Amino acid sequence: MAFEYIPASSIEQATKKYAEMKAQNKKPAYYAGGTEIITLRRINQLNVDFTIDVKQIAACNVHQVDEEYLVIGSCITLTDVEELNYFPLLTRVCKEIADRTARNKITVGGNICGHIFYREAVLPFLLTDSVFVLASENGIRTEYIHDVFEEQLLLQDGELLVQAFIEKKYLSQEYIAIKVRQHWETGYPLITVAALKIDGQIRVAISGLCTFPFRAFEVERIINNQTMNKEQRITLALNHLPSPILDDVEGSAEYRLFVLADLIEKIINRLEGV
Numbered sequence: 388m389a390f391e392y393i394p395a396s397s398i399e400q401a402t403k404k405y406a407e408m409k410a411q412n413k414k415p416a417y418y419a420g421g422t423e424i425i426t427l428r429r430i431n432q433l434n435v436d437f438t439i440d441v442k443q444i445a446a447c448n449v450h451q452v453d454e455e456y457l458v459i460g461s462c463i464t465l466t467d468v469e470e471l472n473y474f475p476l477l478t479r480v481c482k483e484i485a486d487r488t489a490r491n492k493i494t495v496g497g498n499i500c501g502h503i504f505y506r507e508a509v510l511p512f513l514l515t516d517s518v519f520v521l522a523s524e525n526g527i528r529t530e531y532i533h534d535v536f537e538e539q540l541l542l543q544d545g546e547l548l549v550q551a552f553i554e555k556k557y558l559s560q561e562y563i564a565i566k567v568r569q570h571w572e573t574g575y576p577l578i579t580v581a582a583l584k585i586d587g588q589i590r591v592a593i594s595g596l597c598t599f600p601f602r603a604f605e606v607e608r609i610i611n612n613q614t615m616n617k618e619q620r621i622t623l624a625l626n627h628l629p630s631p632i633l634d635d636v637e638g639s640a641e642y643r644l645f646v647l648a649d650l651i652e653k654i655i656n657r658l659e660g661v
């Protein structure tokens with residue numbers, strides 16, 4: 388199925404065009420790196436007939452550290468993240484997504500807003516309680532990530548993810564991120580964990596375990612409770628996960644839990660006592 392394509396040079400132009408197309412009964416979508424849009428189109432799973440390229444919008448291309456925040460525009464590519472390396476944890480997670488050629492195209496916003504459920508780039512944003520700037524033809528709203536990301540980014544129809552803000556204090560904290568794959572060196576994850584230590588507490592976010600990425604608040608509570616030994620904490624943590632656990636060709640639910648137990652141990656070993 389072919390689709391129309393226009394570039395937008397401002398937030399207003401993009402969001403207005405989206406609303407206009409909607410009013411004409413078209414099926415519009417924002418176009419960033421285009422990797423998912425093209426992939427889904429090839430297999431006829433894209434219900435879109437009009438795309439609005441947002442890559443030229445200045446606000447979506449901001450990538451800087453100011454006095455208080457790291458500001459990342461939604462159209463910053465995973466390669467840009469890696470090259471400027473303002474936030475080593477984000478770099479580490481992004482570097483494991485796809486291959487270099489794909490990362491030159493894939494954007495942070497496209498990964499977070501994508502339909503393919505791994506959305507690994509969101510993990511560092513969940514760990515750092517980041518703030519998202521969202522725009523629609525009705526204006527701009529600024530939201531705390533935990534109010535707008537539940538399994539996926541809860542965008543209203545026609546909303547554009549413009550930027551994310553991460554407080555500077557998080558950029559230099561101790562972290563660990565591990566991606567375990569079942570197939571190839573650049574495949575989607577069996578499980579990816581990202582963890583960060585702040586104010587003496589370990590935070591954990593996970594992709595690939597369920598059909599959505601998530602911040603594992605319950606796991607955090609348990610692994611930070613040092614009144615239990617490490618083995619007790621790991622066992623208890625495995626009983627406090629969202630459900631269902633993925634059980635597919637990549638790996639059974641049982642195997643994923645086995646791998647996760649090992650990853651939680653690595654997180655504790657690396658971050659406890661740091």
Ligand SMILES: Cc1cc2nc3c(=O)[nH]c(=O)nc-3n(C[C@H](O)[C@H](O)[C@H](O)COP(=O)(O)OP(=O)(O)OC[C@H]3O[C@@H](n4cnc5c(N)ncnc54)[C@H](O)[C@@H]3O)c2cc1C
Nearest residue numbers: 417419420421422423424485494496497498506507548575
């Ligand atoms: C070979 C390969 C391997 C990959 N492996 C992984 C992996 O292991 N883990 C992983 O997490 N990802 C992986 N990906 C990436 C993932 O599957 C998506 O293809 C990618 O994240 C989409 O980013 P994009 O910038 O190309 O978005 P696009 O294809 O442009 O858009 C994706 C979706 O998001 C919407 N969108 C884009 N930007 C915005 C915005 N700013 N506001 C609102 N909506 C927006 C679009 O309308 C569309 O619905 C892989 C991709 C490839 C090609």
